[in-house]
Amino acid sequence: MSAPYVLHMITPLANVSPFDVNMAVDAGIDTVIPYTGIETAQVEALTQDAMFSRDPRNAVRTGLFIGGRDAAMALDMLEAARKAMFPPFRISVFADPSGAFTTAAAMVAVVERALRRSGLDGLTGLAVQIYGATGVVGGIAGLIAAQAGGNVTLVSHRGVPAVQGKAEEFGRRYGVALSCADTSAAGKAELMERAEVVLACGKAGVTVLTADDLRAAKRLRVAADINAVPPAGVEGVGVQDDGAPLPAQPVAVGIGALAIGNVKFKVQHRLLEQMQTGGSAVAFDFQNAMDAARAIAGKAS
Template sequence: MSAPYVLHMITPLANVSPFDVNMAVDAGIDTVIPYTGIGTAQVEALTQDAMFSRDPKNAVRTGLFIGGRDAAMALDMLDAARKAMFSPFQISVFADPSGAFTTAAAMVAVVERALQRAGVAGLTGLDVQVYGATGVVGGIAGLIAAQAGGKVTLVSHRGVSAVQGKAEEFGRRYAVQLDCADTSAAGKAALLERADVVLACGKAGVRVLSAEDLHAAGRLRVAADINAVPPAGVEGVGVQDDGVALPAAPGAGNQAVGIGALAIGNVKFKVQHQLLERMRSGGTAVAFDFRDAMDAARTIAGKA
């Protein structure tokens, strides 16, 4: 008889996310143990404690979920956990700090779907601008968009230095080019003149782009917004919008569409549920990061 599935949830923060706990339980994992204030240096010992406490055939009935708010740290923790394991003691690991990997993947997948509906084959060669890129979701959304072929600019409201380190870090790790810019009044208008896709990843309840800002975006095709708290991050985008037309900029050759937070969230929820369920029931140890989230998001978005 198989042992019950145990999910160890670690975070460098003072508490694990209640959202992630609920998601794990709803995916059929009824034993969830939180560990808080965990640093990368502690991951090896925690991983080996978890894997050695069960015989090899039941090691796969053990999982490690990595939270927090720092994407690079979560990826380092994932790497440390994988390096701590060896056959036949293998457990599953899933990194999703602040839900950023699954949210960013869902956002990009739904944008790709909107482009495909308009006859555009993905992000390749398109100018993609990420507003609110200082946050964990924005940085990962930019990274995924760059890996999908977009020409990505991380846009900060606190000066270029607030995103430069992130761009350089992801460039070193994944060999992508991420440009950086800030939202000074003149700079924002010049950026939007060339934007094909806008990803708004600002804080809840903060408007990052107004209708007046969008008047400069004559090439815009898709504007996606993860903010579900009024006011909208992008003025004119409703939380339930999934390809709803936005008012055209003067002289615009293309009609832009908006994608709201609930359209993105619907895919994000399904992605996280699917990956947790695969950990629990797959029968083999897995290791998931934003790339696995993106694979799942593309499949899920394509079926919606």
């Protein structure tokens, strides 16, 4: 008889995310245990403690969810957990700090869908600008967009140094080239002239791109916004928009937070379900989230 599924949720923060707890329970996981204030150096011991407490047949009935707000740290924790395991004691691991991996994947997948609807080959060769790139969602969205073939610029409102380290880190880890820029008055206008896709990942309730900014973006094809709190992160984009025409734009469309969120919820739910029902141990990061997001967004085309 299979043992009950147990999900150990770890975070370097003072609390695990209630959002992630709810998602796990709604995915059918009844036993969810939080661990807070966890450092990367502790992950090996925690992983082995979890996997050795069950016979090999039931080790797979154990999962580790990695939260927090730092993408690089979450990826390091994921790698530490993977290195701590060996046959036949393997458990599943899923990293999704602040929901950034699933949110960014959903955002890019929905944008790709909108571009395909207009006859383009996804993000390939397009100038993609990430606003709010200092945050964890923005950084990962930029990384995924670059892996998808976009020419990505991480845009900061606090100067280039605020995103330069992130660009260099992702370049070292994944071999992508990410440009960096800031939103000084002159710089923003120049950026808008080149923009073909903009992803707004800024703080909730803050408008990062105004109608005037968008009017300067003559080459714009898609503007996506993850902000569901008024005012919109991109002026003129409604939270439910899923390819709605943008005002004063000849071909550009808008993607709102709920269109992105609908895919994000399904991605996280699917991966949590796969942890407990797949029959073998899995390790999920942003790339697995992107695979799931593309499959889910494609079904809604």
